[in-house]
Amino acid sequence: xxxxxxxxxxxxxxxxxxxxxxxxxxxxxxxxxxxxxxxxxxxxxxxxxxxxxxxxxxxxxxxxxxxxxxxxxxxxxxxxxxxxxxxxxxxxxxxxxxxxxxxxxxxxxxxxxxxxx
Amino acid sequence: xxxxxxxxxxxxxxxxxxxxxxxxxxxxxxxxxxxxxxxxxxxxxxxxxxxxxxxxxxxxxxxxxxxxxxxxxxxxxxxxxxxxxxxxxxxxxxxxxxxxxxxxxxxxxxxxxx
Numbered sequence: 001x002x003x004x005x006x007x008x009x010x011x012x013x014x015x016x017x018x019x020x021x022x023x024x025x026x027x028x029x030x031x032x033x034x035x036x037x038x039x040x041x042x043x044x045x046x047x048x049x050x051x052x053x054x055x056x057x058x059x060x061x062x063x064x065x066x067x068x069x070x071x072x073x074x075x076x077x078x079x080x081x082x083x084x085x086x087x088x089x090x091x092x093x094x095x096x097x098x099x100x101x102x103x104x105x106x107x108x109x110x111x112x113x114x115x116x117x
Numbered sequence: 118x119x120x121x122x123x124x125x126x127x128x129x130x131x132x133x134x135x136x137x138x139x140x141x142x143x144x145x146x147x148x149x150x151x152x153x154x155x156x157x158x159x160x161x162x163x164x165x166x167x168x169x170x171x172x173x174x175x176x177x178x179x180x181x182x183x184x185x186x187x188x189x190x191x192x193x194x195x196x197x198x199x200x201x202x203x204x205x206x207x208x209x210x211x212x213x214x215x216x217x218x219x220x221x222x223x224x225x226x227x228x229x230x231x
Contacts, residue, residue: 009157045207045222091159104150104175105220107159 002027004094006108013082014116020067021077021111023092033095034068034075035105040088048090051075053097079113087115119143123208123223130198130230138193138226140208148211149191150175150220151183153204160207166191198230 003026013019025034036048051059051068058066063083067076079086089112093105121142130136142149147168152160152175162175166185180202182194191210195202208223 004159006159043205043225045209045220047219050219104148104162104165105160107152107161109157109159 002029002032002094002096002106004092004106004108006092006111008111009109010112010114012114012116013079015082015084017082018078018080019082019113021079021090021092021113023075023077023108025073025075025092025094027073027094027096029096031097033097034066035093035095036064036066036075036077037091037093037107038086038088039091039110040085045091049077082115084115084117087113089113121208121210121221121223123206123226125226126224127227128229130195130228132199132230134198135194135196136198137195138206138208138228139190140192140223141190142208142210142221143189144210144212144221145188146210146212146221147188149185150209150211151181151191151193152207152209153177154207154225155204163193163206198228200230202228203230204228 005024032053034051038046038048049061049064063080065078089110091110092108095105124139150165151163154160161177164183166172169188172183184192206226209220211220
């Protein structure tokens with residue numbers, strides 16, 4: 001079974017600075033998807049970014065980018081120019097690519113990010 | 118733009134009571150899921166339904182049952198609630214490749230079992 005580990009329960013960053021959230025995973029598969037989801041106090045789950053394992057290029061979405069190291073099974077999220085609205089719980093998630101029509105995710109335990117004004 | 122709708126948003130039960138959490142999606146997705154979220158444990162999959170008429174156990178299915186009533190609706194039932202089932206429950210759906218493998222989540226149900 002796949003596992004996802006987020007070793008930083010809490011992180012904080014000054015507004016406008018850059019922060020990196022860590023995620024490692026364990027799998028024997030060669031093709032899969034990785035995601036970062038954001039959960040603000042509203043409890044809504046919001047997709048931040050996704051990465052397909054067969055793509056070597058790191059995904060980016062505006063101020064959010066990932067450092068995907070397939071051999072090391074590492075998938076970190078970098079948030080640049082941090083804003084107060086980035087304060088939330090962030091979850092790393094894994095999904096196999098082989099179960100067509102069944103997109104269940106395995107989640108990490110989350111990192112709570114605090115933005116310091 | 119309703120997306121995934123969960124009801125109720127909050128519920129308090131006494132130990133031994135039963136209840137059903139309702140979930141409906143209007144995006145014509147084949148797959149639907151129920152997760153529970155507990156502090157320090159992330160989201161864990163309870164049950165999922167890859168398509169209408171099929172359901173499968175996830176990581177933590179004990180104490181729960183599900184029904185995929187039709188393509189739109191996927192309900193979660195607690196037959197005899199226990200304090201260990203106090204949690205936030207999320208329903209989700211997915212449309213596969215046409216939605217970039219993204220899961221769409223409901224807004225969650227905060228359940229307390231006393």
